[in-house]
Amino acid sequence: MTRPWCRVICWSMSWMMFASSAWAADNVIVVTLDGFRWQELFSGADETLINKEFGGVTNVPTLKQKYWRDTPEARREALMPFFWSEIAKRGQVFGDPERKAASQITNGKKFSYPGYNELFVGFPDPRITSNTPNPNENINVFEFLQRQSQFSGRVAAYATWDVMLAILNQKRSGIFMAAGWAPIVDEPLTAGQKQINELQSRLPVYWKDNVYDVVTMHGAREHLLKHRPRVLYIGLGETDEWAHGRRYDLYLDAAHNADKYLSELWQQVQSLPEYTNKTALLITTDHGRGLTGKDWISHGADIVGAEFIWIGVLGADVPALGIRSDIATTQAQIAATVAHLVGQDFRSISPKAASPLKLEK
Numbered sequence: 001m002t003r004p005w006c007r008v009i010c011w012s013m014s015w016m017m018f019a020s021s022a023w024a025a026d027n028v029i030v031v032t033l034d035g036f037r038w039q040e041l042f043s044g045a046d047e048t049l050i051n052k053e054f055g056g057v058t059n060v061p062t063l064k065q066k067y068w069r070d071t072p073e074a075r076r077e078a079l080m081p082f083f084w085s086e087i088a089k090r091g092q093v094f095g096d097p098e099r100k101a102a103s104q105i106t107n108g109k110k111f112s113y114p115g116y117n118e119l120f121v122g123f124p125d126p127r128i129t130s131n132t133p134n135p136n137e138n139i140n141v142f143e144f145l146q147r148q149s150q151f152s153g154r155v156a157a158y159a160t161w162d163v164m165l166a167i168l169n170q171k172r173s174g175i176f177m178a179a180g181w182a183p184i185v186d187e188p189l190t191a192g193q194k195q196i197n198e199l200q201s202r203l204p205v206y207w208k209d210n211v212y213d214v215v216t217m218h219g220a221r222e223h224l225l226k227h228r229p230r231v232l233y234i235g236l237g238e239t240d241e242w243a244h245g246r247r248y249d250l251y252l253d254a255a256h257n258a259d260k261y262l263s264e265l266w267q268q269v270q271s272l273p274e275y276t277n278k279t280a281l282l283i284t285t286d287h288g289r290g291l292t293g294k295d296w297i298s299h300g301a302d303i304v305g306a307e308f309i310w311i312g313v314l315g316a317d318v319p320a321l322g323i324r325s326d327i328a329t330t331q332a333q334i335a336a337t338v339a340h341l342v343g344q345d346f347r348s349i350s351p352k353a354a355s356p357l358k359l360e361k
């Protein structure tokens with residue numbers, strides 16, 4: 001038996017459910033923190049690495065003051081306050097092994113080119129066996145969006161690592177890109193872009209293929225204000241670089257600064273009418289790292305634990321389910337998820353890509 005009042009309520013509820021699943025964001029921002037471990041994301045600073053021997057930390061009291069707290073929850077909030085107060089509360093977080101929700105890479109290589117390929121192409125490619133900047137033969141999700149009229153010319157990628165030009169096959173894909181130490185080419189340059197190029201040319205080249213995060217962050221923000229892209233990718237690299245250099249203090253600072261940048265970017269996005277409540281944010285990493293004091297600096301096929309990653313999603317049509325439990329996910333799911341966030345089906349042109357993350361219970 002169906003009562004009239006129930007008919008009305010049930011009808012509105014089913015319409016709302018339909019509306020919420022059919023609705024998608026207008027814009028998507030994707031951010032990666034190269035080689036940033038799930039251990040620090042979920043538990044904050046690791047005490048066994050806050051020392052000279054394993055972490056290369058010379059000023060232990062200062063680092064502890066910044067990031068050491070009594071509980072894992074307090075530590076992760078001290079390290080990444082925006083991620084834990086905003087993304088984890090209003091969005092979703094995947095990859096917490098303690099909640100039976102491990103997130104894994106499937107390429108087996110556990111280093112960057114295979115990782116970014118899997119992330120943005122949606123499947124592992126066994127032909128990719130090094131970081132040599134060979135143009136990627138696979139179509140990535142940014143290219144897929146760029147090929148569609150509503151996104152065409154409104155897809156941009158800013159990355160600290162110059163190999164990203166090959167990974168996203170900039171020549172073929174036609175995505176606007178700035179990567180590595182090359183200056184921004186986007187004439188006529190704004191005053192802000194000129195300043196970034198000028199600053200970059202005067203910085204010490206500490207890693208020849210990787211510029212500092214702050215340069216890439218500012219470039220991306222300036223691009224957002226100038227062009228209002230619908231799809232923006234920001235690839236940050238300092239977490240990986242400082243880890244390889246066994247500098248746990250600078251590794252934590254890089255994560256903390258990335259979080260601060262995200263917070264500022266999200267505030268900015270919410271103040272622009274094209275983006276307010278119409279934008280999704282996805283943040284993740286290309287690989288994990290070793291588990292021990294000796295090998296946390298490394299990653300690669302033979303490094304145990306470097307196959308585990310994490311994923312955060314926030315905004316627009318993403319239900320606020322918080323830290324997800326009992327759900328196994330893979331890196332390969334991210335490509336289709338990025339498209340799904342803006343209402344597109346990446347697998348329509350790339351059937352080998354894994355299915356999007358399940359953002360609804």
Ligand SMILES: [Zn+2]
Pocket residue numbers: 035240241244299
């Ligand atoms: Zn690395």
